[in-house]
Amino acid sequence: MIGFVGWRLLQAVPLLIGVSLIGFGLMHLAPGGPLAVYTLNPTIQVQDIERIKVIFGLDQPIHVQYVKWATGMVSGHWGYTFFGGRPVLEVILERLPATLLLMGSALSVAIILGLSIGVLGAVKRYSVFDVLATTGALFALSFPTFWFGLMAIFVFAIELRWLPSGGMWELGEEGSILSLIRHLVLPTMVLALVITATWSRYSRSAFLEVMQQDFMRTARAKGEPPAARLLRHALPNAAKPLIALLGVELPFLFSGALVTETIFGWPGMGRLFVDALNMKEYPVLMGLMMFTGIFVVVGNLLADIAIAAIDPRVRLR
Amino acid sequence: MSATAALPESQIGRVWTRFRRHRLALAGAAVVALLLASALFAPVFAPQDPTLLDTALRFRAPFADWAHPLGTDELGRDTLSRLLHGGRVSLTVGLVAMVTTVATGALIGITAGFLGGWIDTLLMRFVDTMLCFPQVFLLLVVAAFVPPTLLSISLVIGLTSWMEVSRIVRAEILHLKEQDFVAAARALGASRARIMFRELLPNAAAPILVAATLKVASAVLMESYISYLGYGVQPPLASWGNMLTNAQGYFDTVPWLAILPGAAITLTVMGFNFLGDGLRDALDPRLRMDP
Numbered sequence: 001m002i003g004f005v006g007w008r009l010l011q012a013v014p015l016l017i018g019v020s021l022i023g024f025g026l027m028h029l030a031p032g033g034p035l036a037v038y039t040l041n042p043t044i045q046v047q048d049i050e051r052i053k054v055i056f057g058l059d060q061p062i063h064v065q066y067v068k069w070a071t072g073m074v075s076g077h078w079g080y081t082f083f084g085g086r087p088v089l090e091v092i093l094e095r096l097p098a099t100l101l102l103m104g105s106a107l108s109v110a111i112i113l114g115l116s117i118g119v120l121g122a123v124k125r126y127s128v129f130d131v132l133a134t135t136g137a138l139f140a141l142s143f144p145t146f147w148f149g150l151m152a153i154f155v156f157a158i159e160l161r162w163l164p165s166g167g168m169w170e171l172g173e174e175g176s177i178l179s180l181i182r183h184l185v186l187p188t189m190v191l192a193l194v195i196t197a198t199w200s201r202y203s204r205s206a207f208l209e210v211m212q213q214d215f216m217r218t219a220r221a222k223g224e225p226p227a228a229r230l231l232r233h234a235l236p237n238a239a240k241p242l243i244a245l246l247g248v249e250l251p252f253l254f255s256g257a258l259v260t261e262t263i264f265g266w267p268g269m270g271r272l273f274v275d276a277l278n279m280k281e282y283p284v285l286m287g288l289m290m291f292t293g294i295f296v297v298v299g300n301l302l303a304d305i306a307i308a309a310i311d312p313r314v315r316l317r
Numbered sequence: 318m319s320a321t322a323a324l325p326e327s328q329i330g331r332v333w334t335r336f337r338r339h340r341l342a343l344a345g346a347a348v349v350a351l352l353l354a355s356a357l358f359a360p361v362f363a364p365q366d367p368t369l370l371d372t373a374l375r376f377r378a379p380f381a382d383w384a385h386p387l388g389t390d391e392l393g394r395d396t397l398s399r400l401l402h403g404g405r406v407s408l409t410v411g412l413v414a415m416v417t418t419v420a421t422g423a424l425i426g427i428t429a430g431f432l433g434g435w436i437d438t439l440l441m442r443f444v445d446t447m448l449c450f451p452q453v454f455l456l457l458v459v460a461a462f463v464p465p466t467l468l469s470i471s472l473v474i475g476l477t478s479w480m481e482v483s484r485i486v487r488a489e490i491l492h493l494k495e496q497d498f499v500a501a502a503r504a505l506g507a508s509r510a511r512i513m514f515r516e517l518l519p520n521a522a523a524p525i526l527v528a529a530t531l532k533v534a535s536a537v538l539m540e541s542y543i544s545y546l547g548y549g550v551q552p553p554l555a556s557w558g559n560m561l562t563n564a565q566g567y568f569d570t571v572p573w574l575a576i577l578p579g580a581a582i583t584l585t586v587m588g589f590n591f592l593g594d595g596l597r598d599a600l601d602p603r604l605r606m607d608p
Contacts, residue, residue, distance in 0.1 A: 015446060142591075150565065274546060277461050
């Protein structure tokens with residue numbers, strides 16, 4: 001197991017270098033380069049831009065810049081924001097809890113619902129429920145998140161007035177758990193919709209495949225009750241592709257969180273990204289790209305290790 | 318000697334029989350046909366110029382006035398005309414982005430799969446790396462730096478979403494290149510390029526076609542996201558995404574202005590998704606996922 005973890009860690013290194021190269025390259029190959037924001041400002045002259053270039057070290061050869069930037073990343077120096085001059089990492093980490101809360105609650109809802117729907121569909125294959133669930137999942141997958149969000153605000157916040165339309169807390173109620181939960185319901189519902197559909201589809205096919213295996217027939221022949229067969233034999237075997245899905249879905253989760261946070265004014269990383277985009281805050285954008293990229297690499301690594309922990313066969317390869 | 322691109326007669330028949338049984342796919346095909354026709358003939362069907370302002374006629378409700386069947390917006394522009402012309406824009410972007418995605422994905426997939434070795438490793442690690450970034454993040458960063466024209470938006474969407482296609486094509490090529498017809502072509506002295514593009518590519522047409530259909534859906538969705546956030550199609554040119562942005566300001570008083578373009582996006586995405594799903598089931602029963 002230790003060998004496997006070490007090997008997987010080693011494999012993650014080139015991926016992380018790749019992520020950093022693309023993140024770095026994107027900002028520098030963009031037309032106008034990282035200082036494009038200043039060329040649009042008529043009060044800033046050409047000489048000023050040249051001076052800013054020297055200050056940021058942008059006059060040096062590209063590989064020197066990259067190495068300087070990358071070593072800075074590793075030691076936690078992610079640069080400073082253009083406006084306000086705050087450390088980028090600090091700005092990002094400040095927004096992380098809100099995003100993790102939203103993604104976590106949406107993912108929990110989606111896994112519980114999606115797994116139940118998928119397993120029920122697999123057990124009662126081709127039943128009315130199964131057909132409705134698979135068709136429903138196809139519909140849900142085609143729903144644009146932001147429009148679903150707007151419609152949810154319209155119905156539940158404007159028409160019915162059941163829930164707040166945005167933000168994280170009511171004014172003057174900062175820190176109140178009850179207020180937080182009320183604000184969390186709609187964004188969670190919106191973000192969870194597509195993930196629930198994906199999970200129900202994948203868990204259905206994962207369970208269908210496992211239930212055809214010989215050991216399931218043996219368990220049945222031994223006289224094990226259906227619930228025990230499902231929990232003790234099917235679940236651990238079906239769990240592998242689902243844990244892998246968890247890792248693979250991470251980028252989609254971030255994309256969905258960005259859209260959901262924008263609509264609901266949720267003060268997380270997605271919202272920060274859109275604000276940074278509007279203000280052309282290139283250090284923040286680059287920081288967020290790197291942060292999500294690293295998050296995804298680490299997430300996939302953890303998923304792989306979890307799979308190896310469940311299934312010894314994976315470790316041998 | 319060349320592999321036939323078209324499927325033999327009986328196989329087309331079989332595919333059609335399987336496709337016909339898939340009711341949602343038929344509905345999807347009908348919706349797609351309707352959307353393409355309405356986009357193509359938008360100037361004919363539209364009751365008005367979509368950019369014509371008439372501030373005396375702001376916020377007309379739908380179905381109230383035959384001159385404006387779906388009402389008017391905050392500047393008195395005809396909603397139906399804007400929906401039709403916006404659809405034209407959204408579908409154009411969707412189709413051009415799809416072509417970009419498929420061309421890039423197929424080229425990289427076939428190169429990696431056929432040549433193998435370190436080229437394969439390098440290309441696939443590049444794909445892995447690109448997939449680490451959330452697509453909307455990648456898309457917005459690039460879109461924010463490029464002046465938004467219809468072509469640049471399509472290219473940006475296309476060039477940030479080809480990764481899955483390259484994986485699908487590579488997997489198909491790895492399977493195909495072991496087959497006898499490739500050995501035969503090689504024995505006859507066909508060049509590598511000829512084997513790649515004249516022998517292998519046509520035989521990988523089925524999964525590429527499925528991926529292409531599904532990619533139109535996701536490209537339309539992506540266009541609406543970035544237009545909604547202000548980095549896509551720019552006003553006064555209407556697209557479904559920027560119609561939604563405008564409508565958001567009047568959401569509590571005139572909700573239909575937001576409901577209509579959103580419904581159009583949803584319908585389009587569903588149409589292409591169902592069509593793609595049906596095509597997958599019909600072309601390759603092994604990949605079947607749903608009853």
